[in-house]
Amino acid sequence: MSTMLTVDNLKVTFPTRTGAIEAVRGVSFTLGRERLGIVGESGSGKSQTGRAIMGLTPAHAKITAKTLNFDGIDLLSAPAKARRALRGSRIAMILQDPKYSLNPVMSIGRQIVETLRTHENVGKREARDRAIAMLEAVQIRDAARVFDLHPHEVSGGMGQRAMIAMMLIAGPELLIADEPTSALDVTVQLDVLRILDELVAERGMGLIFISHDLRLVSSFCDRVIVMYAGKIVEELAATDLGNARHPYTQGLLNCMPTLGTSRHPLPVLDRQPEWAL
Amino acid sequence: MTAILSAENLTVAYDDFLALDTVSIEIAAGESFGLVGESGSGKSTLLRAVAGLAPIAGGRIMLDGKPLDANRRDRDFYRKVQMVFQDPYGSLHPRQTVDRLLQEPLAIHGVKDAERRILRALDEVGLGSSFRFRYSHQLSGGQRQRIAIARALIIEPQIMLLDEPTSALDASVQAEVLNLLEQVRRDRKLTYIMVSHDLGVVTHMCERLAVMKNGKVVERLSSADLVAGRLSEDYTKNLMVASKGFVREGA
Numbered sequence A: 001m002s003t004m005l006t007v008d009n010l011k012v013t014f015p016t017r018t019g020a021i022e023a024v025r026g027v028s029f030t031l032g033r034e035r036l037g038i039v040g041e042s043g044s045g046k047s048q049t050g051r052a053i054m055g056l057t058p059a060h061a062k063i064t065a066k067t068l069n070f071d072g073i074d075l076l077s078a079p080a081k082a083r084r085a086l087r088g089s090r091i092a093m094i095l096q097d098p099k100y101s102l103n104p105v106m107s108i109g110r111q112i113v114e115t116l117r118t119h120e121n122v123g124k125r126e127a128r129d130r131a132i133a134m135l136e137a138v139q140i141r142d143a144a145r146v147f148d149l150h151p152h153e154v155s156g157g158m159g160q161r162a163m164i165a166m167m168l169i170a171g172p173e174l175l176i177a178d179e180p181t182s183a184l185d186v187t188v189q190l191d192v193l194r195i196l197d198e199l200v201a202e203r204g205m206g207l208i209f210i211s212h213d214l215r216l217v218s219s220f221c222d223r224v225i226v227m228y229a230g231k232i233v234e235e236l237a238a239t240d241l242g243n244a245r246h247p248y249t250q251g252l253l254n255c256m257p258t259l260g261t262s263r264h265p266l267p268v269l270d271r272q273p274e275w276a277l
Numbered sequence B: 001m002t003a004i005l006s007a008e009n010l011t012v013a014y015d016d017f018l019a020l021d022t023v024s025i026e027i028a029a030g031e032s033f034g035l036v037g038e039s040g041s042g043k044s045t046l047l048r049a050v051a052g053l054a055p056i057a058g059g060r061i062m063l064d065g066k067p068l069d070a071n072r073r074d075r076d077f078y079r080k081v082q083m084v085f086q087d088p089y090g091s092l093h094p095r096q097t098v099d100r101l102l103q104e105p106l107a108i109h110g111v112k113d114a115e116r117r118i119l120r121a122l123d124e125v126g127l128g129s130s131f132r133f134r135y136s137h138q139l140s141g142g143q144r145q146r147i148a149i150a151r152a153l154i155i156e157p158q159i160m161l162l163d164e165p166t167s168a169l170d171a172s173v174q175a176e177v178l179n180l181l182e183q184v185r186r187d188r189k190l191t192y193i194m195v196s197h198d199l200g201v202v203t204h205m206c207e208r209l210a211v212m213k214n215g216k217v218v219e220r221l222s223s224a225d226l227v228a229g230r231l232s233e234d235y236t237k238n239l240m241v242a243s244k245g246f247v248r249e250g251a
Helices: A046-054 A080-086 A108-119 A124-137 A143-147 A156-168 A186-203 A214-220 A238-243 A247-254 B043-051 B075-080 B098-108 B114-124 B141-153 B171-188 B199-205 B223-228 B234-244
Strands: A005-016 A019-031 A035-039 A062-064 A067-070 A091-094 A174-178 A206-211 A223-228 A231-237 B003-014 B017-028 B032-036 B056-063 B081-084 B159-163 B191-195 B208-213 B216-222
Touching (some): A091 A156, A108 A143, A186 B234, A214 A238, A214 A247, B003 B043, B003 B191, B017 B056, B017 B216, B032 B199, B043 B081, B043 B159, B081 B141, B098 B114, B191 B199, B208 B223, B216 B223, B216 B234
Parallel strands (some): B159 B191
Antiparallel strands (some): A005 A019, A005 A062, B003 B017
16 A cells, blocks of 8 residues: 655644644554544644645644645645645545534535536536536535525535535545544444445545544544544454554543443543653 | 423424424433434434423423523522533633633532632542642543543533543543543432543443434444344444454455
């Protein structure tokens, strides 16, 4: 398997009045055409890792890395114009909540067409046809009607499917999905995940799936990275979750109440200061 | 069963839309009762109608055998019934300290010995007096939710209405807050009505539950029945499948 993305010793630091906050403190991994999960609690640095790869870190933050390489391109030294050309066309990102991440004053179809025509030289007619075909690929029935709707006129599940369509229309090689189903209803989550899973497999994309839900990530991905306080504490194959060695990973697995197990009180994480070292 | 709280044919309407459609439930004293369903099913509306936060168009709510006025709740009601909301970031006043937040219910109900009660409430939710003069932005999500629970508990209610109290929290913090809720319920013999979309959480916390869809109760069952899969409605089965998580087809 060829390596598409290499991240070596990535650090993201935010300067604040009370001193620098290190959100990501030396994260390293490589990614081929596979599904990689990044799991951790809020504040563990998982989203900032994804954003640094995408190039969406706020301007005042400082990014350093020994290597941050996507398909031979050094992302750290690449000029803004080159990064912009990558974003959306070769690397795409799905965000958590379609309510906030779609443009509220633009129809869904126009937003998809805009993405496509930014990255490819296609005519209006063809762009529209491709957008509708893409909406059909994410299993939106009556795609021609949804094309003309605005984001507030569709449900959360449909909005998220529209976002997946928008992100995949330019045929990216790497997809970063940051909590793509957390804002959705439980009954809709599975549909959206299934669509995402099929499209990723069909198109042979690399996927970074960021989530706080360890079980979900392990059922969806090939490999899982567990982050705590800006660092990777454990990396394991998804099938190997039962053999997790780090107490933090074990704690995350145990603390969820599940159907059919009666544990009162629930085990809680006993956070050790040395985990954050 | 002597019901401490019951709703009979309760209907809540927003113009032509029926958010609750002739719903009846009965909750016994000391019981923990769950409401599950997808968004828009009316589970939160039912809680809000009980608390007097949704316009009641028909039916009635009985507390201790006495019917409540449809659109007014008196002070005695809130002395008995308190609510904890979903979003700990939205439910605490951003410009009040924890101390001020906890004074409010005591002042409303004219409770004396505020000092002792505040310290006790903080202690009970596991925060300690060092948190007393902090603002909510200086607290984490889990700590905020503990403050919201302390604010509800401080006037010693009998019934707690819990609207997705842990869905905005990390899994590890969720476990801590659920343990806290179980602990205070045991210590104070409280009655809980808990809304959640997570079947794991509801079966962990509640003995009985009602499944809601489109403003109606479609199924009532015990947690044991749910766990054992003794259900009759397809809708409940779908919720069960969804709660088991993602399974790749053919895998």
